[in-house]
Amino acid sequence: xxxxxxxxxxxxxxxxxxxxxxxxxxxxxxxxxxxxxxxxxxxxxxxxxxxxxxxxxxxxxxxxxxxxxxxxxxxxxxxxxxxxxxxxxxxxxxxxxxxxxxxxxxxxxxxxxxxxxxxxxxxxxxxxxxxxxxxxxxxxxxxxxxxxxxxxxxxxxxxxxxxxxxxxxxxxxxxxxxxxxxxxxxxxxxxxxxxxxxxxxxxxxxxxxxxxxx
Amino acid sequence: xxxxxxxxxxxxxxxxxxxxxxxxxxxxxxxxxxxxxxxxxxxxxxxxxxxxxxxxxxxxxxxxxxxxxxxxxxxxxxxxxxxxxxxxxxxxxxxxxxxxxxxxxxxxxxxxxxxxxxxxxxxxxxxxxxxxxxxxxxxxxxxxxxxxxxxxxxxxxxxxxxxxxxxxxxxxxxxxxxxxxxxxxxxxxxxxxxxxxxxxxxxxxxxxxxxxxxxxxxxxxxxxxxxxxxxxxxxxxxxxxxxxxxxxxxxxxxxxxxxxxxxxxxxxxxxxxxxxxxxxxxxxxxxxxxxxxxxxxxxxxxxxxxxxxxxxxxxxxxxxxxxxxxxxxxxxxxxxxxxxxxxxxxxxxxxxxxx
Numbered sequence: 001x002x003x004x005x006x007x008x009x010x011x012x013x014x015x016x017x018x019x020x021x022x023x024x025x026x027x028x029x030x031x032x033x034x035x036x037x038x039x040x041x042x043x044x045x046x047x048x049x050x051x052x053x054x055x056x057x058x059x060x061x062x063x064x065x066x067x068x069x070x071x072x073x074x075x076x077x078x079x080x081x082x083x084x085x086x087x088x089x090x091x092x093x094x095x096x097x098x099x100x101x102x103x104x105x106x107x108x109x110x111x112x113x114x115x116x117x118x119x120x121x122x123x124x125x126x127x128x129x130x131x132x133x134x135x136x137x138x139x140x141x142x143x144x145x146x147x148x149x150x151x152x153x154x155x156x157x158x159x160x161x162x163x164x165x166x167x168x169x170x171x172x173x174x175x176x177x178x179x180x181x182x183x184x185x186x187x188x189x190x191x192x193x194x195x196x197x198x199x200x201x202x203x204x205x206x207x208x209x210x211x212x213x214x
Numbered sequence: 215x216x217x218x219x220x221x222x223x224x225x226x227x228x229x230x231x232x233x234x235x236x237x238x239x240x241x242x243x244x245x246x247x248x249x250x251x252x253x254x255x256x257x258x259x260x261x262x263x264x265x266x267x268x269x270x271x272x273x274x275x276x277x278x279x280x281x282x283x284x285x286x287x288x289x290x291x292x293x294x295x296x297x298x299x300x301x302x303x304x305x306x307x308x309x310x311x312x313x314x315x316x317x318x319x320x321x322x323x324x325x326x327x328x329x330x331x332x333x334x335x336x337x338x339x340x341x342x343x344x345x346x347x348x349x350x351x352x353x354x355x356x357x358x359x360x361x362x363x364x365x366x367x368x369x370x371x372x373x374x375x376x377x378x379x380x381x382x383x384x385x386x387x388x389x390x391x392x393x394x395x396x397x398x399x400x401x402x403x404x405x406x407x408x409x410x411x412x413x414x415x416x417x418x419x420x421x422x423x424x425x426x427x428x429x430x431x432x433x434x435x436x437x438x439x440x441x442x443x444x445x446x447x448x449x450x451x452x453x454x455x456x457x458x459x460x461x462x463x464x465x466x467x468x469x470x471x472x473x474x475x476x477x478x479x480x481x482x483x484x485x486x487x488x489x490x491x492x493x494x495x496x497x498x499x500x501x502x503x504x505x506x507x508x509x510x511x512x513x514x515x516x517x518x519x520x521x522x523x524x525x526x527x528x529x530x531x532x533x534x535x536x537x538x539x540x541x542x543x544x545x546x547x548x549x550x551x552x553x554x555x556x557x558x559x560x561x562x563x564x565x566x567x568x569x
Contacts, residue, residue: 069445105434114562
């Protein structure tokens, strides 16, 4: 089987000490790979993962501003425009955790240790588990991507990743593996076939499986 | 009948107007009642003779200063403040020589004495700015040419000159000044509560010389330094780039390859740090220097600041990219995370299934 990995599989696998079902399932899925192949698109490796990592760094700088400068108005720095609502919720938790640590230098050390370890685990995951990198970013079909983006999901990252998956599937069969039941659906993929010209080019649509159901 | 000025007269006039600070060709044309082309040609001649410097050339705006103009970056500074600063620096040099049997003080010592006087006597309203080596007056004077400078710039004795001389003599006698540049700097950093970042910079510099124990000495100081970078929007670029630097630094010193080629890595790390430092302290300088009320002078200052910043970031970005590229081929061992670190990782990865 050729599995086309969503980014959440990598982030789920590198998780530390969390007993959520989804994490356990992800780790078990990866560890039982055996003769299967894992396929990753260039977009995730070269664009989406670095951007996710960068958001984490922006979050940390925001935390730092909030804890060291009482006159700082939260999220007033321009770079905060890159943060998502979810990031802001995480910042709230991290600020309260940081406030329990007296030595501010220790907070930086802790965060940098975590960041470095996340980077290391991602790199290790790709080196050890990814068998093929597919669809260079500049080869993503913009029409396919736009169709997905405009009509199916208001999420550029998902649109590019799914477009890569559909393109790859029409070259060589893959099965998409994800944890995102909300956005990555069979119905969503089928919408591509409502566009006649896209249906002609991408006659086959890949199967989606959810890590939770394995 | 129109009295036409000869070339010498026009050049004298230009040099005289430039004593007041940087001027555009347009402004000099108005002041000398000459055409833009005439002034431009004379300025080019004066430039060849090293009597003026062009400090800015943006679109149609060409700005010149006298080659001996004493304000840093050729910035416009209120005449009263500039002259008082020049007077103070020149008198510090004279007094030092008188007290120390003709010994000429170095520029750092002169500046540090001046800053202490400015701090103790706020009524003098002297401009003090932070720069690469701490707080200074934004005016430079060569100890050998100090008296001539006062003549050239028509600096007259202020009304309270006796009082100022007394303050200078008191500071020279009681301020523990050694005329050793690094000691003068360190003393200032320790005396002024708002200069912790300078002390940390010195520690990093010192640790970089102690190559055998660099890791242990430096990691905490590098983190402490991060905390001292201001949070305001003006410093956002530095907070981001320093964060990148910190990440690359940590990666390199934790790598399995670090010990083998320590010297080379250290050299690169320090080079990047110094580039950030130079630019950050330039930013301190411009912030402390403040703005200009006059529209044209405001535009000149804004452009000088912008140009300086653009050159700096080009160099810093380039160096940081090189340093970060080590992450692609150096290797690090798996890290056992502490309880707090596990909590941080847990929070950072929350919602990962929706990414």
